[in-house]
Amino acid sequence: MTDKNIAPFVKWAGGKRQLLPYIQEMMPKNYHNYYEPFVGGGAVLFHFTPQHAIINDINRALINTYKQIKYRVDELIDFLTEIDESIPTEHKQYYYKQREKFNDKIMKEEYDLELAALFIYLNKHCFNGLYRVNSKGLFNVPFNNSSAKSFNAENLSAVAKYLQKVTILEGDFELACRDASAGDFVFLDSPYAPLNDNSFEAYTKEGFDMQSHKRLAKLFEELTKRGCYCMLTNHNTEFIEDLYRDYLQRVITVKRYINSDANNRKGEEVIITNYNYG
Numbered sequence: 001m002t003d004k005n006i007a008p009f010v011k012w013a014g015g016k017r018q019l020l021p022y023i024q025e026m027m028p029k030n031y032h033n034y035y036e037p038f039v040g041g042g043a044v045l046f047h048f049t050p051q052h053a054i055i056n057d058i059n060r061a062l063i064n065t066y067k068q069i070k071y072r073v074d075e076l077i078d079f080l081t082e083i084d085e086s087i088p089t090e091h092k093q094y095y096y097k098q099r100e101k102f103n104d105k106i107m108k109e110e111y112d113l114e115l116a117a118l119f120i121y122l123n124k125h126c127f128n129g130l131y132r133v134n135s136k137g138l139f140n141v142p143f144n145n146s147s148a149k150s151f152n153a154e155n156l157s158a159v160a161k162y163l164q165k166v167t168i169l170e171g172d173f174e175l176a177c178r179d180a181s182a183g184d185f186v187f188l189d190s191p192y193a194p195l196n197d198n199s200f201e202a203y204t205k206e207g208f209d210m211q212s213h214k215r216l217a218k219l220f221e222e223l224t225k226r227g228c229y230c231m232l233t234n235h236n237t238e239f240i241e242d243l244y245r246d247y248l249q250r251v252i253t254v255k256r257y258i259n260s261d262a263n264n265r266k267g268e269e270v271i272i273t274n275y276n277y278g
């Protein structure tokens with residue numbers, strides 16, 4: 001397997017598969033370092049496998065998994081093999097046991113190889129590959145009756161090989177972009193802005209509220225001043241349109257698999273750049 005056909009090792013909300021052709025077309029042709037401060041499942045990273053990448057996410061369990069793959073992939077594969085071989089015919093109970101084990105380790109702050117294996121296993125067998133936590137930060141996604149294998153060993157090894165040259169950071173997006181400088185490309189795929197601007201609840205979804213979106217827009221401006229190429233994706237809402245009114249905006253129609261009311265511009269994403277493309 002070459003760098004060119006690496007697949008994400010987890011399913012992740014907000015994956016950019018539908019936008020990949022547009023992102024490819026609009027990317028700068030040449031750049032120095034590649035920054036992805038909201039890497040999530042890495043759909044974009046693994047598709048393009050840039051040579052000098054710096055990736056980041058605030059999700060500590062996710063970043064632990066990236067690191068364990070990078071440094072201990074063979075042991076991780078052994079661990080996952082053990083987990084999969086222990087799955088009984090009555091899988092449901094086993095899933096909830098593994099989830100309890102995972103949460104116990106989160107509470108004890110044991111960010112290690114076992115946690116990474118459990119992370120991949122739970123992602124595969126939970127409902128929709130969602131990562132959702134309760135107010136205490138504990139994973140609470142229910143079981144999804146899947147008999148699939150939790151992992152693909154060949155792909156995990158290819159991911160590990162690629163990650164050898166990737167810098168992996170954990171924390172807030174602003175800090176992750178501290179060293180980005182002229183000629184670097186920064187791809188920003190933050191949690192979505194709410195589709196319905198009147199919904200208060202939606203503002204705090206994923207802990208990324210309107211203030212965070214404003215802070216991100218400020219960073220976009222700061223990176224522009226530094227001479228970085230920036231590309232940002234989000235829902236096409238008035239709020240986002242207004243926040244980035246000084247930049248190029250390209251609206252893309254996508255299939256969306258959620259319900260939303262008629263007032264929303266459902267099915268529209270926007271790709272914003274601070275440079276001309278094409």
Ligand SMILES: C[S@@+](CC[C@H](N)C(=O)[O-])C[C@H]1O[C@@H](n2cnc3c(N)ncnc32)[C@H](O)[C@@H]1O
Pocket residue numbers: 012013014015016037038039040041042043044056057058059171172173174189190191192206207208
């Ligand atoms: C839309 S997802 C990224 C999806 C990703 N491009 C993919 O293809 O899977 C957004 C990510 O931002 C992360 N995140 C949320 N708040 C953050 C923050 N303040 N700083 C850095 N990452 C954050 C979330 O953990 C989540 O993984």
